[in-house]
Amino acid sequence: MVHGSIYAVYDHQSGPRGDSKWFSASELMLQGRRDLAGGVFALRTMLSLDPLGGRSGYPLLFQTGxxxxxxxxxxxxxxxxxxxxxxxxxYSFPVTDSASIFLYGGPVGEPALGPVAFVHRASSIGxxxxxxxxxxxxxxxxxxxxVTLGGIYRNAKLEGSVFHGRESDQNRYDFDTGALDSWSTRLTVNPSSDLSAQVSHGHIRSPEQLEPDVDVNRTTASASWNTSFLDRLWFSTLAWGRNQPTGGHRSSNAWLLESSVKISSERTVFARYENVDKTELFGEGDPLAGRSFNINKVSVGTMQTVGRYEHYSVGVGGLVSLYATPRSMDATYGSNPWSAMVFARVGLF
Ligand SMILES: [Cu+2]
Incomplete structure (x- = not known):
């Protein structure tokens, strides 16, 4: 299986801390599977050309990490x-008609923690x-x-992972290595084919390169569901995440609600709302350093397919985001921060 997309984006973020930049965001996913000894063996790889755009990524107001x-x-x-x-x-192996076990692992991968990543969520299509x-x-x-070990029984999946807790460093072309020093567990339930919900918890050892003494306990819960809107497919996700760092640092929460609707065969409309506590926006020496700021963000956008070919499609689109922030941030971000992106997308299938 081959699947992928590449976006070319012009990005503008308003205010004193804003910036403008062309950037590209891409992923190419390759997967092969075959029957093996009564089970199914699969190899997966996912590649991104993001690093070509430079180490500092793209401007995004209030983003940290x-x-x-x-x-x-x-x-x-x-x-x-x-x-x-x-x-x-x-490798997954059926134990009975309604139960199976699986083992997953590799030098780069995804532990059992959190909702499906935004790059793969149906609710953030476009x-x-x-x-x-x-x-x-x-x-x-x-x-x-x-390394993840999991079991599936009927519509429920329980997984446990051990993994290396440190986030990716600034060298984006190499493999980072280290001990499997962190763990997580996740329960996913799919009550129907149109609803999937998960709760997960993990202990992440020293995730941040710049704060090596701090571990993070992360708890998340999310639900993704499909409905129809005037006979059109409508994908949504509601998610909550909480980071509880060790060492007396304050806990913080993030909420997300997003939807993507295919209003016609050629047009997608999407929206996202977020509410996030941010403590890392102001560095040492700034009078606002260490304080927690609650940020609200709403984005709406659309993508129009302009060409469809045998193995790829081309779309163009745009989105606008508005933010509501505490007054004390006005001097740094302006009183009505906003941002916008226009983009072209090539999708491979
Ligand atoms: Cu990411």
Missing amino acids: ETANGRDPLVDRQHPHDLFMELAAS NPEAPIGHHWLDATHITSGV
Whole structure:
């Protein structure tokens, strides 16, 4: 199976901390599977050309997480994804008609923690922008070293993972390595073919390169569902994530609600709402350093398919985001921060 997409995006973020940039966001997913000894063996890899755009990623107001140079945190920027987003193998084996067990692992992969990552969620189809709650919900989707053991019984799946807790460093072309020092567990239930819900919890050892003494306990819960809107497919996700760092640092929450509706065969309309507590927007020495700020963000956008060919399609689109922030941030971000993106997308299938 081959699947992929590449976006070329012009990005503008308003205000004193804003910036403008052309960037590309891409992923190519390859998967092969075969029957083996009564079960199914699969190899999976996922690659991204994000690193070509530079180490500091793209401007995104209120985004935090990871680093571009190994010294300073990335703030108001979205980090690029690594060239290798996944390199993993899995084996699943049916035990009875309604039960199976599986083993998954590899040097780069995704532990059992959080909702489906935003790049793969049906509810964010057409939207190239990363959520500002990424590091509360699904940032572990690229982990350097992971082993997961899971069991499926009827419509329920229970998984446990051990993995390397440190997030990707600023070198996006290499493999990061380290001990399997972190763990997570996730319960997923699919009451119907149109609803999937999960709760998960993990202990992430020293995730941040710039704060190596801090571990994070992360708890997430989410539901994704499909409905129809005037006979059109409508995908939605509601997600909550909580980070509880060790060492007396304050806990913080992120909420996300997003939808994507295919209003015609050629047009998708999408929207996302987020509410996130941010404590890392102001560096040491700033009078606002260490304080927690609650950020509200609403984005709406659309994508129109303009060409369909045998193995790919071409679309163009755009989105606008508005933010509601505490007054005390006005001097830094302006009183009505906003941002917009226009993009072209090539989808492979
Ligand atoms: Cu990511």
